[in-house]
Amino acid sequence: MSNVRVRFAPSPTGELHIGGARTALFNILYVRSKGGTFVLRIDDTDLERSRADYIDKLIESLKWLGLDWDEGPYYQSKRISEYTSEAERLLSDKKAYRCYCSVEELASGREAAKKENRAFLYAGTCRELPPETEEKFLKEGREAVIRLRTPEHGSTVVNDLIRGEVSFDNEMLDDFIIIKSNGQPTYNFASVVDDLQMEITDVIRAEEHLSNTPRQLLCAQALGFDPPRFAHVPMILAPDRSKLSKRHGATSVEEFFREGYLPEALINYMALLGWSPGDDLEILSLKEMIDLFSLPRVNKTAAVYDVNKLAWMNGHYIREYDADKLAKAAIPFFKKKGLIKEELSANEYNFLKRVTTVVKERARTLVELADAAEYFYIDQFEYDPKGIKKVFKKEDAAELMSTLTEELQALEPFDAESTEKLFQSLSEKTGLSPGKLIQPARLAVTGRTGGPGLFEILDLLGKEKTIARMKKAIEYVENKM
Numbered sequence: 001m002s003n004v005r006v007r008f009a010p011s012p013t014g015e016l017h018i019g020g021a022r023t024a025l026f027n028i029l030y031v032r033s034k035g036g037t038f039v040l041r042i043d044d045t046d047l048e049r050s051r052a053d054y055i056d057k058l059i060e061s062l063k064w065l066g067l068d069w070d071e072g073p074y075y076q077s078k079r080i081s082e083y084t085s086e087a088e089r090l091l092s093d094k095k096a097y098r099c100y101c102s103v104e105e106l107a108s109g110r111e112a113a114k115k116e117n118r119a120f121l122y123a124g125t126c127r128e129l130p131p132e133t134e135e136k137f138l139k140e141g142r143e144a145v146i147r148l149r150t151p152e153h154g155s156t157v158v159n160d161l162i163r164g165e166v167s168f169d170n171e172m173l174d175d176f177i178i179i180k181s182n183g184q185p186t187y188n189f190a191s192v193v194d195d196l197q198m199e200i201t202d203v204i205r206a207e208e209h210l211s212n213t214p215r216q217l218l219c220a221q222a223l224g225f226d227p228p229r230f231a232h233v234p235m236i237l238a239p240d241r242s243k244l245s246k247r248h249g250a251t252s253v254e255e256f257f258r259e260g261y262l263p264e265a266l267i268n269y270m271a272l273l274g275w276s277p278g279d280d281l282e283i284l285s286l287k288e289m290i291d292l293f294s295l296p297r298v299n300k301t302a303a304v305y306d307v308n309k310l311a312w313m314n315g316h317y318i319r320e321y322d323a324d325k326l327a328k329a330a331i332p333f334f335k336k337k338g339l340i341k342e343e344l345s346a347n348e349y350n351f352l353k354r355v356t357t358v359v360k361e362r363a364r365t366l367v368e369l370a371d372a373a374e375y376f377y378i379d380q381f382e383y384d385p386k387g388i389k390k391v392f393k394k395e396d397a398a399e400l401m402s403t404l405t406e407e408l409q410a411l412e413p414f415d416a417e418s419t420e421k422l423f424q425s426l427s428e429k430t431g432l433s434p435g436k437l438i439q440p441a442r443l444a445v446t447g448r449t450g451g452p453g454l455f456e457i458l459d460l461l462g463k464e465k466t467i468a469r470m471k472k473a474i475e476y477v478e479n480k481m
């Protein structure tokens with residue numbers, strides 16, 4: 001095992017978003033290609049917004065995607081004493097100081113900055129408090145935050161593995177808070193203490209954190225450690241290049257699961273959001289991605305999310321799945337539609353396996369797969385109005401279907417092969433093209449004008465159901481047309 005160590009550090013304030021999942025994936029691709037260790041850390045210091053149920057969901061989503069970690073999960077909420085003692089060390093080294101400015105005192109500065117349309121920077125009021133004043137404040141029991149003493153001039157440079165050198169003017173960074181008045185660390189401080197103590201060598205995370213990086217570098221420097229390397233992965237935008245949000249459809253891993261996407265498809269699709277493996281490669285297994293992945297091949301520019309491409313890819317993986325895997329993946333979707341019961345007998349499961357194999361060709365999601373399988377389970381369906389017009393309205397429709405029904409009734413054995421032969425010989429006898437015979441039968445037994453091969457459908461339905469549906473359709477045509 002190499003000494004490369006990366007971490008994925010989600011905040012449990014919502015479901016795992018596609019952006020977060022992609023960050024986890026890039027961490028995996030990188031660390032597996034280097035033979036290192038993947039650490040999972042839960043950034044749950046935001047007490048108001050963090051929720052235990054989101055932690056469970058995060059973990060479930062990562063597992064479902066197959067993004068397994070080697071170490072953790074660590075919880076920041078359980079490491080408060082580490083942050084406090086590191087902050088105390090900075091205080092005694094004079095690298096940090098207590099600030100007693102009240103919210104009200106800071107408010108006017110904040111207001112002024114807002115009016116002038118500039119970022120609020122703390123003025124450094126408590127930077128050099130005389131010890132007597134500080135003692136007095138402490139005695140009065142004044143609340144205090146801890147701030148890092150940051151350089152007033154010069155610049156802090158981030159050597160980003162994707163973006164190259166990014167320089168930040170120190171004058172734009174104030175003495176920021178590392179421990180809040182309630183004793184909780186800020187994200188920037190907790191993150192650095194963890195990255196250092198957990199010996200993280202590479203931080204791969206979303207671009208939105210690039211502006212936090214100079215603060216984190218300054219924290220690491222103050223703590224006396226070499227910082228990790230940083231790589232900031234590009235944003236994911238909606239097709240209209242706006243921020244990807246709920247109105248663009250599913251955005252969390254859980255929603256993608258509910259909409260019938262397969263983990264392999266999501267993984268494959270997410271990998272291409274901002275990374276190009278070269279040679280126009282598109283369909284890749286996790287193993288292939290690991291072999292090809294490198295951070296310099298990750299784009300600097302935003303990636304655009306395209307649900308149609310994801311759906312196309314999902315269709316590919318649905319077709320690739322073997323019968324057993326597909327049936328198992330389909331079960332929750334068939335249950336949701338009420339097609340199958342909670343417990344399946346061996347026969348019912350085998351039937352499900354055959355049905356999903358037959359309808360999988362055109363399904364792009366498992367929801368579409370269950371829709372396409374409906375008539376195998378439900379006798380009461382409507383006929384497609386277009387089919388009624390095109391097929392049932394034909395003058396000889398009822399007569400043709402009666403002939404078919406009689407022949408099918410007499411057929412023994414009744415399977416895909418024998419029904420196909422029957423239609424062939426009937427076509428020869430009547431001079432009608434096979435299509436002309438297949439169309440009314442298909443509409444009668446499925447209610448639809450398209451779908452998988454008719455003979456496979458008949459085989460699966462069996463003789464009894466086929467005949468009953470044919471008779472019902474004849475009645476319909478005789479009475480309604």
Ligand code: GLU
Binds near residue numbers: 009204205
């Ligand atoms: N908890 C932060 C987030 O979810 C982690 C950022 C980081 O990776 O440092 O955005």
